[in-house]
Amino acid sequence: MDNLIKKLTQNKWTLPLLLGAILYGKSLFLLVTLYDASARVFMMSLLSIAPILVIVSFSFLFEGRKKLWYFFFVNIGYSILFYADMTYFDGLNRLFSFYVLYLKNISPEFAASTSEYFMNLNFLVFVDLPFFLYIMLKSKKVIGKSIRQKNRELRMKRWGLFGTAFALSFMLMVTQFMTVRKTAGIENYENHALLLSPVGNHMVNLATFIRDSVKKLNEEEIASIEGWYDENASHFSVADEYKDLKGLLAGKNLIVVHFESLESFALDYTWQGQEITPNLNKLIKNSINFTNVREQIQEGVSSDAELMFNTGLYPTQKGSAFMSYGENEYFGLPKLLKNEGYETSAIHGDMAAFWNRDIVYPNIGIERYVDEELFEDKRYSGLGILDESLFKQSVKEIERSTKPYYSYVMTVTSHTPFTIEEEHRYLGIPWDNHDAGYLESIHYTDHYLGEFYKELEAKGELENTALIVFGDHEGVHKYHDSNLPDNEKKLPFFIHIPGMEEMEINTLGGQVDMLPTILYLLGVDEDLYTDKVMGSNLFREGEGSVVMATGEVLGDPKDYDHLFNAPYISNLIITGDYFRAAEKDVDITPNTQMVEEEKNKSH
Structure with missing residues (x-):
C-alpha cells in the first residue's frame, strides 16, 4: 500500500x-x-x-x-x-x-x-x-x-x-x-445528460446560475421582450362564435381549485363501475370545458402551475421562479382583481414558507394567505393537511370574505407518494401499488370537493360565483411506471358556472393560456394586459398550439419561431425582473362597470 x-x-x-x-x-x-x-x-x-x-x-x-x-x-x-x-x-x-x-x-x-x-x-x-x-x-x-x-x-x-x-x-x-x-434535441432538457455529458451539463448549469444571479436587462433585451409582446398580440384574437362570451365572468366571485396531480385520463376512468372523479364529471356538465390543455411546468412543479395561472408567464428554464425570483415585480390576476375591489386570498394546507409562497403571494396580489397554522383541523396525510380539512376551512374563509372575492384553494392529498391511509381509500381497490394509491387519492380529493360544493350551494355562495378547476401537472405518470391509460401530458381545465350548459373547447393549448382566457371572460380590456401576459386566448381561431416543457412545439403554428422563443423570452422577463427594469405599470385597475355594479348590489 x-x-x-x-x-x-x-x-x-x-x-x-x-x-x-x-x-x-x-x-x-x-x-x-x-x-x-x-x-x-x-x-x-x-x-x-x-x-x-x-x-x-x-x-x-x-x-x-x-x-x-x-x-x-x-x-x-x-x-x-x-x-x-x-x-x-x-x-x-x-x-x-x-x-x-x-x-x-x-x-x-x-x-x-x-x-x-x-x-x-x-x-x-x-x-x-x-x-x-x-x-x-x-x-x-x-x-x-x-x-x-x-x-x-x-x-x-x-x-x-x-x-x-x-x-x-x-x-x-x-x-x-x-x-x-x-444538434436536434438539445432543446429537450431530457437529452442534456447525453448531449452535454453529465460533467459538461453541470458546467453549463453553474455558468448560467452565476449569470442569472447577477442578471440585469440591457436595452437590447428589453426591446426584444417588447417586440415579442407586440408580435404576440394576435394570439388574443377570438373566433366569432365566442365573442359573446366576453365579460361572462365580470363581477362574479371566483373560486379557483388548484387540483394537485390531476390528470385528464382520470375523468373518464372507472374501477368496477365506480367513477374516479364523479363530482368533477358532474361539475363539467355545467362548465366551459377545455379538453386539450397540456402540462408546461418545469422544475418549480406545482409552483410553476401557480405562476402560469396567476401571472401568464412561462416558468424559468432552471429552478423555480417562486424560490429564486419571489421578490420580483409581477402582473397577476389577483393583483388586477384586488385593484378592482375584490378581496383576494389563498388557502393551502402546508406551512406558509413552503415554496416561498409567503413572499410571492403578496407580490401577485394575494392579501390573505391561510396556511396550515390557521387551520382548525390539522389532520395530516402524506405531504400536508388532509383535503377534507382544506375544503372545510375554505368554506369558512369564503363565508368571511367580502364580495366580490377571489379564493385560490390548493389541494395536497392527491400529491405523490400516493400512500393515502386505508381509512381514506373509498374505492376499495385491492392493488398495493402506486396506480391504486393514485386513483384512491384523486377519488378522495374529488369526494371532498363535492362536499365543498354542496356546502357552498347550501349557504348561497354560488349564486354569483364561478368555480375554476385545473390540474397542475401529471401525477402517477410523472413519478412512476404505470399501467393506467396514457395521459399525454393532458390536464383538466374547466370553468363552472351554475346553470350553464356544457361548452367544450378543443383548442390545443397549455397552462400559460389559462390566464388570457380568464381575462377575456372577465371582460378586461386587452390593452391592459397584452404587454404583460404571454400565451393565447383558448377561444382563438384554429386548432391552437403549445410549447411543451421539453421545448417541443405541438400544433402547426404559422409563427413557429415566435412561439418557440416564448419560454426563453419569459426566462428573460423573470430573471431580469423585466416589469421593474422597464418600469411597467403592473398595478393596473380595469374599468369594468359590472364589478362596481355587483359591489353596489352586495351592499
Whole structure:
C-alpha cells in the first residue's frame, strides 16, 4: 500500500489519468442508469471526455498529498452530484440543478414524496470512496507533511503543464458545446445528460446560475421582450362564435381549485363501475370545458402551475421562479382583481414558507394567505393537511370574505407518494401499488370537493360565483411506471358556472393560456394586459398550439419561431425582473362597470 501511495503522488500522470478514468466510469454508469445500456449511449458517453479533462487539468497544479486531496474531493464531489442527478431525474426527468439551492423553504413533509427514490443501485456511485478515504488517511504517514516547492523552474513547469492541459481541453469542450447547440434535441432538457455529458451539463448549469444571479436587462433585451409582446398580440384574437362570451365572468366571485396531480385520463376512468372523479364529471356538465390543455411546468412543479395561472408567464428554464425570483415585480390576476375591489386570498394546507409562497403571494396580489397554522383541523396525510380539512376551512374563509372575492384553494392529498391511509381509500381497490394509491387519492380529493360544493350551494355562495378547476401537472405518470391509460401530458381545465350548459373547447393549448382566457371572460380590456401576459386566448381561431416543457412545439403554428422563443423570452422577463427594469405599470385597475355594479348590489 505504501508503494501504491508513493506511485500515485510521485508520478505526475498517474493520479490525473486515474481521476479521469473514474469520472468517465461514473458518467457512463449515470448515463446507463438514466437511459439504457446501448451502443448509442456508450458512443454518446465519449462526449464526457473533454469536460472531464478540464477538471483533471487542475490536478497538475498540486503535488504530494495536495494532489491526493484534490483527487479525493473531486471524486467525492462528483459522486454526490451524480447521485443527486440520478435521484432528481427519477422525479423530474432532468439532471440536478444548482438553482434548487434556493429551495430553502421546502417543508419536512416534502421528503415523503422523494424518499422512495433514494434506496436503489444508484449508491454504487460511492463504492470506491471508502478505499480512497483509506489511502488519504494512510498517506499522511507515508508522505509526511508536504514541502513547499521553492524551485521556480519546477513551479513554472507545473503551471505550464496545467495551462497546456486546460487550454486544449477547454477549447475542445467549447467547440463540442457549440456543435451540440445545433444538434436536434438539445432543446429537450431530457437529452442534456447525453448531449452535454453529465460533467459538461453541470458546467453549463453553474455558468448560467452565476449569470442569472447577477442578471440585469440591457436595452437590447428589453426591446426584444417588447417586440415579442407586440408580435404576440394576435394570439388574443377570438373566433366569432365566442365573442359573446366576453365579460361572462365580470363581477362574479371566483373560486379557483388548484387540483394537485390531476390528470385528464382520470375523468373518464372507472374501477368496477365506480367513477374516479364523479363530482368533477358532474361539475363539467355545467362548465366551459377545455379538453386539450397540456402540462408546461418545469422544475418549480406545482409552483410553476401557480405562476402560469396567476401571472401568464412561462416558468424559468432552471429552478423555480417562486424560490429564486419571489421578490420580483409581477402582473397577476389577483393583483388586477384586488385593484378592482375584490378581496383576494389563498388557502393551502402546508406551512406558509413552503415554496416561498409567503413572499410571492403578496407580490401577485394575494392579501390573505391561510396556511396550515390557521387551520382548525390539522389532520395530516402524506405531504400536508388532509383535503377534507382544506375544503372545510375554505368554506369558512369564503363565508368571511367580502364580495366580490377571489379564493385560490390548493389541494395536497392527491400529491405523490400516493400512500393515502386505508381509512381514506373509498374505492376499495385491492392493488398495493402506486396506480391504486393514485386513483384512491384523486377519488378522495374529488369526494371532498363535492362536499365543498354542496356546502357552498347550501349557504348561497354560488349564486354569483364561478368555480375554476385545473390540474397542475401529471401525477402517477410523472413519478412512476404505470399501467393506467396514457395521459399525454393532458390536464383538466374547466370553468363552472351554475346553470350553464356544457361548452367544450378543443383548442390545443397549455397552462400559460389559462390566464388570457380568464381575462377575456372577465371582460378586461386587452390593452391592459397584452404587454404583460404571454400565451393565447383558448377561444382563438384554429386548432391552437403549445410549447411543451421539453421545448417541443405541438400544433402547426404559422409563427413557429415566435412561439418557440416564448419560454426563453419569459426566462428573460423573470430573471431580469423585466416589469421593474422597464418600469411597467403592473398595478393596473380595469374599468369594468359590472364589478362596481355587483359591489353596489352586495351592499
